[in-house]
Amino acid sequence: MRAQRKRRSVISLRARALIALCLFSLTGPIFAATTPDLDDRTRAIAAELRCVVCQNLSVADSPSEMAQQMKGIIREQLQAGKTPTEIKSYFVSKYGEWVLLAPTTKGFSLAVWVLPFVALFIGLGLGVWLLRRWSTKKTRLETKALDPALLARVRNEAGTDRPMEHDPEGSSQQSQLRQERARLYADLKELEFDFQAGKLSATDYGELSQEIESKAVSVLQQLDASSGSVQSKTKAKKLPEKPRAEKAGGSKVAGLRGWQLAAGGAFLLLFGLALGVVLTKSLRSRASEGDTMTGDFLTGTGSLGTNSEVASSLQEGKAAFAKQDWAKAIDAFKKVLASDPNQPEAHAYMGFILVQAGHADGALLAFDKALAVAPNLPMALWGKGMTLYQAKQDYAGARETFEKLLRMMPPGQERGEVEKVLAEISQGGRPGKPPAQTASAAANPSEQISGKITIDPKLKANVDNQAVLFIIARPAGGAAGPPLAVKKIERPVFPLSYALGPENVMMQGRPFTGKVTISVRLDKDGNPTTRQPGDLTGETKTPVDVGAKNIDIVLDQLVK
């Protein structure tokens, strides 16, 4: 009994294992197949949704983070058992129908589906109607049986130069018919003339002459019928010459065509002009990858490049600025400001140019103009801060400006630069107060030597933006020992206005008087004791007295 039970339990165990194995072997492929299927279904739905970050890309095709997150949501909802329609409805409920790459067939969106077909049918219908009209007209003209004798008479009479007999003053029916006949003959002659002159194609000539001839035949028939005599079959009598005005009116068909052509041409020209203006005003080059190409002419969006002219002048100015071609840059930025006086970038660049030329006050004004329009424009904040710091030595103002700039800047290398300058300001002068040395220097200009430092245009390419400028004063006569005074300026902007005074003397208590020679060095490594290849130097040609002004020095030597 026990053995039997044991056997049964073994069987049962084996059976269970077998069942488990079968189940595993069955479910294994199912599980294996689930993931690709889910991926495919996720992708299929994502392919129907528009990426909210990029333009005209589906969520499936977009590499953006947002699209990845949206795909994750689609996958989760599929796993939760939602149908593709429910998932799409979810996204529509959040982003509107905009999110669907293919608009729905309901409401206003239906027009998008229907209108192209409507337009196609209208076009086809119009084409068919026109073709039928033309063909029936031709057939009508062709099939109309004309009396060959009368037709020959019309051709004969119309071809003759003799004026036809008619009574312009007559009021009888015959008289009217004669007038009509004369008019038709004149039309035929004019048509012939136009054809000979090459103004009409053979087809048009054929069609029109046939039409007039058939009318003329009809008129002759009526004339014959009304007179009832054989006289009409005889040679036509002389007619007075047709009035010129009537002749002109006779070419009604040709005149109408000319008018239509002129109107059509004028309309096309106007349409083209209007389209051109709207397009150039409405589109612009993208200022950045994430920028839109829609300009502010119609939408009111964007601040850069309101039209192509401004945008191109701005680009031109920037390019000239980068090449340090100041004159060209100024021209370009002035052009921009003439078109758009509030263009903040142009103001900011003008500020940079002005500060380089030593006009710190003008530069500050330009930066402030830029900031009045775009309070957070980083380049204007940077320019204002640097001008206040270096040119005006207004440390408090510079600190405030840089702190504002810092708030705008996400972490990164550029932010590091601003932090560095802020740290320098903290070390170089007490915030809120100008440095004492500057104050004393400003109080005693007679104890200073001042002027401007410029760079020889030939050596502009050798300027290192990270270099440090040393202004060194030595007693005249070449006395040995350390310099009398030295001033260090980091990242100088040329042309640079300088002032060297007692506050710059090397050894405390040594007077800054008498004659001195001034030399300047734009030092690449920032070490005042070493000169290395690539440094730029310059000096005064003759000794100068302390208190002298306008002592301009040119950095014209390149250390080799």
Added chain:
Amino acid sequence: MPWRRLLITLAIIAPILWLLAFGFQRDARYINSPLIAKEAAPFTLTMFDGRKVTLQELRGKAVFLNFWASWCVPCRAEAKDLEAAWQQIKDKNMVFVGVALQDTEKDSRAFLQEFNVTYPNGRDDSGKIAVNYGVWGVPESFFIDPQGRITYKHVGGIGAPLVKTKLAEALQGIVTAKEGQGESQSVR
């Protein structure tokens, strides 16, 4: 006859021109939200201090929900203003909730520290809250009335005066259908 032809031509061309002008008037990137005046999507946000906040528990108060990112320049521009507004109205039955999106925890924390942000803030790491609110740019702000209904949406940087005005309106349940716009950046 020529006039009739001209009229027919104009009747065909005018709608095409109108369609063209209509297309140019629209910013193709702008997504109008269908959520205004509708119930705000519920959410649970884990804040940077570890606590959790749900929209449900904020019922009865006007909520200012602000989506931001530390890499977003307009978010940095508005941060100080928002904190100033929060300091003025925090005891007036109004709540601020900040939601950082597409951002690392480290950068988000640094941002909050830099601008001394004291109102509740958390990170939407899966992007679900952002999608639930149809967010496509940063910063984006939603105003929710005490009944949990969205009363106003503002895309882009927002100033303290507008925040206070719209929160006061939200408290009274006043809906502004037209979205506000400021300087914004697209999400990534």
